Amino acid sequence: MDSKIFNLKSKLEVYKAMTDGGNFADCPVRDVIQGISGKWSSLLVMALAEKPYRFGELRRLVPDISQRMLTQTLHELQRDGYVHREVFPTKPPSVEYSLTDLGRSMFVPLYQLVQWAELNHDAVRDARAVFDASSRA
Amino acid sequence: MDSKIFNLKSKLEVYKAMTDGGNFADCPVRDVIQGISGKWSSLLVMALAEKPYRFGELRRLVPDISQRMLTQTLHELQRDGYVHREVFPTKPPSVEYSLTDLGRSMFVPLYQLVQWAELNHDAVRDARAVFDASSRA
DNA sequence: GGTATCGGTCTCAAAAAGAGACCAGCGCTA
DNA sequence: TAGCGCTGGTCTCTTTTTGAGACCGATACC
Numbered sequence: 214m215d216s217k218i219f220n221l222k223s224k225l226e227v228y229k230a231m232t233d234g235g236n237f238a239d240c241p242v243r244d245v246i247q248g249i250s251g252k253w254s255s256l257l258v259m260a261l262a263e264k265p266y267r268f269g270e271l272r273r274l275v276p277d278i279s280q281r282m283l284t285q286t287l288h289e290l291q292r293d294g295y296v297h298r299e300v301f302p303t304k305p306p307s308v309e310y311s312l313t314d315l316g317r318s319m320f321v322p323l324y325q326l327v328q329w330a331e332l333n334h335d336a337v338r339d340a341r342a343v344f345d346a347s348s349r350a
Numbered sequence: 351m352d353s354k355i356f357n358l359k360s361k362l363e364v365y366k367a368m369t370d371g372g373n374f375a376d377c378p379v380r381d382v383i384q385g386i387s388g389k390w391s392s393l394l395v396m397a398l399a400e401k402p403y404r405f406g407e408l409r410r411l412v413p414d415i416s417q418r419m420l421t422q423t424l425h426e427l428q429r430d431g432y433v434h435r436e437v438f439p440t441k442p443p444s445v446e447y448s449l450t451d452l453g454r455s456m457f458v459p460l461y462q463l464v465q466w467a468e469l470n471h472d473a474v475r476d477a478r479a480v481f482d483a484s485s486r487a
Numbered sequence: 488g489g490t491a492t493c494g495g496t497c498t499c500a501a502a503a504a505g506a507g508a509c510c511a512g513c514g515c516t517a
Numbered sequence: 518t519a520g521c522g523c524t525g526g527t528c529t530c531t532t533t534t535t536g537a538g539a540c541c542g543a544t545a546c547c
Contacts, residue, residue, distance in 0.1 A: 246393075326460060440493085444493070
């Protein structure tokens with residue numbers, strides 16, 4: 214455990230949490246963050262924050278997700294406790310996905326980040342344009 | 351453009367923003383979110399929020415990132431305008447990475463999310479344990 | 488002359504994701 | 518009654534992404 218992070222006397226307690234006091238690999242905060250930073254996770258949470266959706270509805274709502282990844286991402290979100298899955302015994306059976314209390318709680322800071330993205334996507338797009346122009350030169 | 355999202359009359363403006371009014375594939379907000387939701391992006395931003403770091407320092411600070419992914423992720427963060435890369439003409443040349451104003455601005459909501467993760471990783475761990483136990487049964 | 492540091496790139500293998508066929512069970516319709 | 522579609526998935530195959538590690542030139546140190 215010869216990590217440098219303790220010697221730095223960082224004032225960012227959360228950063229220390231994210232590194233588990235020097236242990237970057239098996240860190241709980243990184244574990245949680247990586248669970249919600251998947252390619253489709255945040256989008257599905259944003260969708261389900263509005264109202265519960267059924268499997269097929271989500272598939273039509275997000276046309277560019279494969280059925281395989283929709284199943285898998287919902288499964289992960291359910292495993293981590295963000296999403297509740299309920300099967301209704303209709304014919305054919307329908308499955309409804311909804312946010313749990315934990316999911317709604319996580320939605321609050323996620324919403325902040327998405328708001329930031331909405332306010333700043335022009336800046337990011339401009340930065341990319343500048344970068345691409347200067348690297349072509 | 352026969353998306354269902356407009357018919358839903360969602361009250362979540364940000365969700366509409368994330369879906370670009372029904373266009374899920376080419377949406378600016380999704381574009382920005384996906385740029386910062388990579389496996390290593392948030393961790394590197396958290397590290398650089400503390401202070402600037404050099405390439406080798408980051409590599410030692412995050413031992414489980416490959417040199418290839420460190421290069422690539424820093425490159426993407428620089429392209430999106432979050433990170434500034436400065437080369438110092440020492441022998442051998444050293445390269446310092448630091449957050450830009452845009453990066454520090456994005457750090458604010460990211461920090462909120464990481465704080466949430468720190469406060470709730472027990473709940474997530476418990477949810478996983480319950481889920482795994484019930485799926486083995 | 489050998490070895491180490493710097494910040495990378497290159498190649499190859501492994502893992503993850505995407506595309507699309509396929510499934511059972513039921514309702515509808517021709 | 519034969520066909521077709523809808524449900525929520527799984528299975529297989531291909532393509533993309535990631536990881537592991539060798540290699541690089543220039544320089545400093547011993």
